Each structure stands twice: as C-alpha cells, then as structure tokens.
Amino acid sequence: MLEIRDLFKSYENKPLLRGISFSVSQGETICLLGASGSGKSTLLRMIAGLEFPESGQILFNKIDLAQTPPHARDFGLVFQDYGLFPHLNIFDNIAFGLKMKALESSSLLLGMSRQQAVGLQSRVAEMLELVNLQGFEKRKVTDLSGGEQQRVALARALAPSPRLLMFDEPLGALDKSLKEDLLNQIRAILHKTKIPAIYVTHDQDEAFTIADRILFLHDGEIIRDGMPDEVWTNPKSAWAARMLGMGNVIEGRMQKAEGRRWKVKTSFGVFNVKCEHKHSVDEKVSLLLKQSPSPVFGRGARGEGDEIKLKVEDVLFKQDQLQVKLRGGLVIHLKEAPKVGQIIRVKVQVECLA
Ligand code: ADP
Ligand code: MG
Numbered sequence: 001m002l003e004i005r006d007l008f009k010s011y012e013n014k015p016l017l018r019g020i021s022f023s024v025s026q027g028e029t030i031c032l033l034g035a036s037g038s039g040k041s042t043l044l045r046m047i048a049g050l051e052f053p054e055s056g057q058i059l060f061n062k063i064d065l066a067q068t069p070p071h072a073r074d075f076g077l078v079f080q081d082y083g084l085f086p087h088l089n090i091f092d093n094i095a096f097g098l099k100m101k102a103l104e105s106s107s108l109l110l111g112m113s114r115q116q117a118v119g120l121q122s123r124v125a126e127m128l129e130l131v132n133l134q135g136f137e138k139r140k141v142t143d144l145s146g147g148e149q150q151r152v153a154l155a156r157a158l159a160p161s162p163r164l165l166m167f168d169e170p171l172g173a174l175d176k177s178l179k180e181d182l183l184n185q186i187r188a189i190l191h192k193t194k195i196p197a198i199y200v201t202h203d204q205d206e207a208f209t210i211a212d213r214i215l216f217l218h219d220g221e222i223i224r225d226g227m228p229d230e231v232w233t234n235p236k237s238a239w240a241a242r243m244l245g246m247g248n249v250i251e252g253r254m255q256k257a258e259g260r261r262w263k264v265k266t267s268f269g270v271f272n273v274k275c276e277h278k279h280s281v282d283e284k285v286s287l288l289l290k291q292s293p294s295p296v297f298g299r300g301a302r303g304e305g306d307e308i309k310l311k312v313e314d315v316l317f318k319q320d321q322l323q324v325k326l327r328g329g330l331v332i333h334l335k336e337a338p339k340v341g342q343i344i345r346v347k348v349q350v351e352c353l354a
Contacts, residue, residue, distance in 0.1 A: 001026050001196050002047070002164055007056035009042060016042060018220040020056070024164070027194040029187075031207040033243060034217030040200040043217075044166050047198070049073050060163065071100065075164045076157030076195075080172040082149045084141045090152055091137035094124045097160040127155035130189060147178045154186065158193065165190070165197040171206060183209050204244050208232070216240050238286035238353045247331045248289035249353065254279050262352070268328060271306050275352040285352055291332045292347035309345045312338045 007020040016039040024030050034040050045051040047058055049070035058065045065073060076097075077083075084093050098120055102112075112120070128136055131151040141149060150170060157165060167186070171179045187210050190197050199210050207214050207228075214231050216224040216239075224231060224240050235241040238249050252266040262279060264271050264287060273287065289308075310326040317323075321333045326344070338344050 001028075001061060002198075003057075003059040003062075004047070005057040005059070007043070007046065007058070008054045009039070009046065009051075010054065015220055017053075020217075020222060022215055022222060022225060024196045024198060026196055028212050029190050029197040029199060029210055030213045030215060031199045031201065031211035032215050032217055033201060033204060033207045035243070036202055038217045039220065040202075040217060041168055044077070044168050044198065044200060047164075047166065048075055048077055071104070073164075074160070074162050075166060076160070076162035078150070078153050078157050078165070078167045078170045080169040082146075082153045084149055084153055084156070086141050088141070089137065090128070090133075090139045090141065090144075091121075091124055093141065093152055094127055094156045094159050095120050097156060098123060101160050123159060124155075127159045130158065130192075131155045131185065146174050147182055150174065150182060151185070154189070158189070158195075162195060165195050167197065167199045169201055170199075171201075171203075179206075180209075186210065216243065218243075234351075235288070236353065238288075241286075241288050241353055246288060246290075247329070248291075248348075250287050250289060250328075250330075252285050252287050254281055254283045254285060256281065264350075264352070268308050268310070268330070269306070271350040273350050273352050275354070277352065277354045279352075279354075285354060288351045288353050289330065290349045290351065292349060306350055307345055307347050309343060312340050312342050312344060315340060 002024040004020055004022050007017055008015070009017040020043065022030070032040055032043070042051060046053050049065065049068060060073070085096065088096070102116065124137060125134070128134055131154050133148060133151055133155070136152070141152070144152065170186070171182060174182065183206060201207055211228055214226065214228055215222050218239050224236055231240070232244065235244055235246065241249050250266050250268060252264040252271070255263040255265050255270065257279070261272055261274050264273050264285060266287065271287065279285065308330070310328060310330065312324055313327055314325040315322055315337050316325070318333070321335065322337050324332050324334050324338060326332065332346055
C-alpha cells in the first residue's frame, strides 16, 4: 500500500530525516515512536503532501505521489489539537471533506441534489455512530469536551473513506483515563475499517496498545522496526530500551572475550554477557539489566544469571507491585516490601545493547 523509500529532509542545512524507508500494508497500523523534535510530524506532513522531501519517494499502490496534491492523496489526518472548524457545527465539520470531494468531481457545482443531501446526512450519522457520538450533528464544537472533539476529528477524517489514516499524537492533550478510552476506540475502528494507519507518538504505552508494528525514530533514522513483542523482548539499543521505559540500562567496559561471551566491567560488578555484536577489549557498551522472574532477597540467594547486591533507597507503590529503587539508579519490582536502607540481592539477566 504505502511505501516510503529513502526519504531525506533537512531544515536550515541541518539534516532531520536521513534515509527513511518503510511500508504500511492493508489493514496494518504502524506506530512511529520517537522523542519530541525527532521529525515525526515532518514525516507525516511529507506523506500528506504538505511538505516536500529533498530526496526519496512516497508511493501508494506503487504510484509515486510526488505530483499528487494533498487533497488528491485521499489520506486522513488527525492532529493533537483536533483542528476542527470552530465556526461550523459538528455536522458541517464532518461533512466538510465529503463536500470537498464532491466539488472536485464537480458534482456539486450546480448545487446539491436532494439525493446527495440525504447521502451526506446518512454518511455523517454513520460516522458519528462509529465514534459513539450519535445525534451530535447540531452541536457546536465549543460545547464539546476535548475527548469528544477528538472523536469528531476522527469521524471527519474517516468520512471520505481515506486510503490511509495518519494520527499525529492525537491523545497528547487528553487526561489519562480519557486517553485509554479513546485509544481503545481508535484501535477498534482501525480493526473494523481495515484502513492502513500510521500512528505517531512519543508514548510507549500508546504505541504498544495500538500498533501491529513499531518503528523507532531516533537521530533521523529508523533504528528498529518490529512487532511489539519482538521489540519488547529485544530492544537492541540503549536508546530504544530507555524509550520503552526499561530503566535499567547501565554502562560497562569490555574486559575479555571467551567465544561470544564477554566479561563486562560495570559499577555494579563484572558480568558475563553473551553478545551478538562484534566488540573489542576496552570498548564502552550499554547493558540492559533484566530482573529475573523470581527475584530473591535476603542472604544466600544464588542461582542462574548474575547477581547484584545493593542498598534499597526508596519503595513506591505501583499498581499491584512495589517499585524498589536501588542505589545507582536501578529499579526493580517486588511483591514484598524491603526496608529502606536494607541490602538486597537480586538475580538479573544481563543483555548487551551494544
Ligand atoms: P516531532 O513531531 O517529532 O516533535 P517535528 O517534525 O515537529 O518533530 O520537528 C522536528 C524538528 O524540525 C524540530 O527541531 C523543528 O524545530 C524543526 N522544524 C520543523 N518544521 C520546520 C520548519 N518549517 N522550518 C524549520 N525547522 C522546522
Ligand atoms: Mg510532532
């Protein structure tokens, strides 16, 4: 369906996006996860045709869109700030794209026929039902809550049956419970309509809820592209691990190799780590410390994996678990609360992030 090939973009001679390539297939939702300022919105604007790449191609069904103006691309966009027309009521907001489409095919030049008007009304009603806002046609935009406005924006984007939907941090302005609700609704609608979608966010929770595939945008490049479970079990880079909220990323220095296993010196001790990548002695690396499924604290805890012994600095309640902060910035999760100041031993699995 959508194919992005080797896209480059810079602003004021500073490269922002470098060699971006990916594709989105029918019915697929991909999520582009990147920090603020990483170029996510710029990338969406280029796909929408509102901005131009310096080089590279954007194709849809194998047709290059370089000469296709934004409205003719048939792509729907949903923004963080909703982007509704405040002077139009809900009906006219949702009907807007449909009318534009009819105008283009010049079927509206002589005014709308009765049949067209009825068609428009039923399409708007259908869209409002899809986003759970039945009967909202006559309401004013300003009378709606943020969550409702975003659902109208979604209905407006869906109304002309776009070939692709793009979401630019659509939940950024909403509070947590509303976010979850709307995210689940978007997910259900995308599954139902099977419209391919690109969802842009800096929030890993959102990414994992909505995505069939997650792409990490960092330093102008896509550094990881995979299914949510693949990405979660093997983030492959320190940046991706941190972006996923895996806090236990530590620095180390390579000491000695035995086959593919390296002894890595860190401020938490020396770990014996199996690495996929090529390394040299003295090289600096990032390691991910994963807490073993059943951490043991107290004396005499020994077993598989490596062990660390650290002082407890703080204990916080997090849903059904306790979040235990250890000296040196490590965080683990336990069912039983240790005492602050207590030394605990935790078994960890150590992975090399290169
Ligand atoms: P994101 O959506 O990931 O937060 P953006 O695509 O909005 O990132 O912006 C990425 C960078 O490009 C920012 O540093 C921004 O200042 C810069 N930028 C965006 N648009 C322009 C523009 N029209 N002119 C100059 N710089 C821009
Ligand atoms: Mg943005």
